[in-house]
Amino acid sequence: MKTGDLGVKTTTLEKALEWGRSNSLWPLTMGLACCAIEMMATQAADLDISRFGSEIFRNSPRQSDLMIVAGTTTKRMAPRVRRIYEEMPYPKYVIAMGVCVIQGGPYVDGYSVVLGVDKVIPVDVYVPGCPPSPQALTYGIITLQKKIRGETDR
Amino acid sequence: MYNIIADEKDKGGMRVITLDKKDLIEAMTEFKSQGYYLSSITGVDMKDHLEVIYHLHNFDKNEYLGVKVLTYDSKVPSLVGLWKAADWDEREQYDLMGIIFEGHENLRRILLPDEWVGHPLRKDYDLKKVQYVSMDSEGNEHVSFDEREGW
Ligand code: SF4
Numbered sequence: 001m002k003t004g005d006l007g008v009k010t011t012t013l014e015k016a017l018e019w020g021r022s023n024s025l026w027p028l029t030m031g032l033a034c035c036a037i038e039m040m041a042t043q044a045a046d047l048d049i050s051r052f053g054s055e056i057f058r059n060s061p062r063q064s065d066l067m068i069v070a071g072t073t074t075k076r077m078a079p080r081v082r083r084i085y086e087e088m089p090y091p092k093y094v095i096a097m098g099v100c101v102i103q104g105g106p107y108v109d110g111y112s113v114v115l116g117v118d119k120v121i122p123v124d125v126y127v128p129g130c131p132p133s134p135q136a137l138t139y140g141i142i143t144l145q146k147k148i149r150g151e152t153d154r
Numbered sequence: 155m156y157n158i159i160a161d162e163k164d165k166g167g168m169r170v171i172t173l174d175k176k177d178l179i180e181a182m183t184e185f186k187s188q189g190y191y192l193s194s195i196t197g198v199d200m201k202d203h204l205e206v207i208y209h210l211h212n213f214d215k216n217e218y219l220g221v222k223v224l225t226y227d228s229k230v231p232s233l234v235g236l237w238k239a240a241d242w243d244e245r246e247q248y249d250l251m252g253i254i255f256e257g258h259e260n261l262r263r264i265l266l267p268d269e270w271v272g273h274p275l276r277k278d279y280d281l282k283k284v285q286y287v288s289m290d291s292e293g294n295e296h297v298s299f300d301e302r303e304g305w
Contacts, residue, residue: 076287112274
């Protein structure tokens, strides 16, 4: 961004869109197991993610941009996760929260858990931990915002 | 009259009795008349036989009672006629342990998809044969051993 002498700012349309998108990431309520408790804590008053523009958790995939997959994705849930993901409008982003969602976590030897939600839907940011602290999830959201604005190289 | 095969106390002081499975309905009917309710049904795989454990709770006396039944052919009489709560508990035991509750009218899988092969909490269940679940546009689930056909 350049600041002109006349108090005028110039930017590209793309940059303006990216800025707008990154600061209004509305998450979808996608709590599947215990990690959802930490996701709720992230949204609640103490660590309020509205500070970063993720105003409110939407219950409809059609009103949300960001899917925080919080909790164990079982084999039976995976097709449903895929379907809900497909119902979200573009542009859409996914945060994988917790080791269960990243690679199976404590259930890696089990029979019922998908070993990594990235087999089902594309993931933008991984937040490891069991469960990740609300601070870690907030950091994940900030990382996603940077990614949308093209500020990170990954 | 039913006879009690073993009567012991567990570490927490709960009375646990072992019954023969042909006495189960009679004994449970009597416990029900004493004010016991069914809390949970669990199953244990002891390799040569299966154990079904019923936890009963009495609200008036605030007392728990464990009832154990051994089965060598994975069949146990159903308690749905006594307590409606037994319905889903028995379906869960059937789903994960493969215990067949005789007299249950709707003994289908409750947690896993209907097409699932085997009962995963049995010791002889082969974890290496991974099963994958998919869903068509109507919402019907399909199970396959092929990785490309599901998740
Ligand atoms: S990562 Fe840990 S806290 Fe999160 S869903 Fe899995 S087991 Fe629960």
